[in-house]
Amino acid sequence: MTRTRSQLAHGVLLLDSRGLGKYLSNDPKVVGLVRTAQSKDTLVALSNLTLLEAWNPRTRMDRFRWEVSRLEVVPVTDEISWRALDLLRNAHLHGHKYAIDSVVAATALGYPGPRIVVTSDVDDMVKLCGQRVTTVGV
Numbered sequence: 001m002t003r004t005r006s007q008l009a010h011g012v013l014l015l016d017s018r019g020l021g022k023y024l025s026n027d028p029k030v031v032g033l034v035r036t037a038q039s040k041d042t043l044v045a046l047s048n049l050t051l052l053e054a055w056n057p058r059t060r061m062d063r064f065r066w067e068v069s070r071l072e073v074v075p076v077t078d079e080i081s082w083r084a085l086d087l088l089r090n091a092h093l094h095g096h097k098y099a100i101d102s103v104v105a106a107t108a109l110g111y112p113g114p115r116i117v118v119t120s121d122v123d124d125m126v127k128l129c130g131q132r133v134t135t136v137g138v
Contacts, residue, residue: 011113013037015046015071016104017053019118022138024059024067030118030138034071042114045072047080047107049100080106087128098124105129 013033015023022030037044051068074080083106088094093102101121105128108115115133117125122137 010037010040010042011115012043012045012108012111013116013118014104014108015044015050016101016117016119016121017050018120018138020046020050020054020068021056022118024054024064027138033116033118033136037116042116043072043111045074045107047100047103048073048075049103053100074107076103076107080110083109091127093124093127098128101125102128105133108133 015030015034019030023034034044046068051073055064080103084099084102087105087109088098088102091098101119101124104117104119105125108117109129109132116136117129117133118136118138119125120138122135125133125135
């Protein structure tokens, strides 16, 4: 069951594509992070762009949909897009290499409280967010 922002007690844990991939492959570290977050009333979420980036044809679609249904999928709104653009501009970054990372970062920054991003791109997240987001490398 997903929770709305007003029901959150402890921020957000956001998965990027590698984080989602590791979650789908039952990686103990990522599954542990997700379960701990959920037990502490922390929203576990991902950007809807992460779905596209993480999709792997070796994963059965029914399993992919079921696992993702247990998480909050956050649409890329105009607000998130503009926040992502500001993050890119402020970090002096551009191009497709950073586009989805900036959307993930902007999505995380849209939530109050502790913000944790599970990512393989720790350096990029730090460039985009500085210390405003905690990154967990996978």
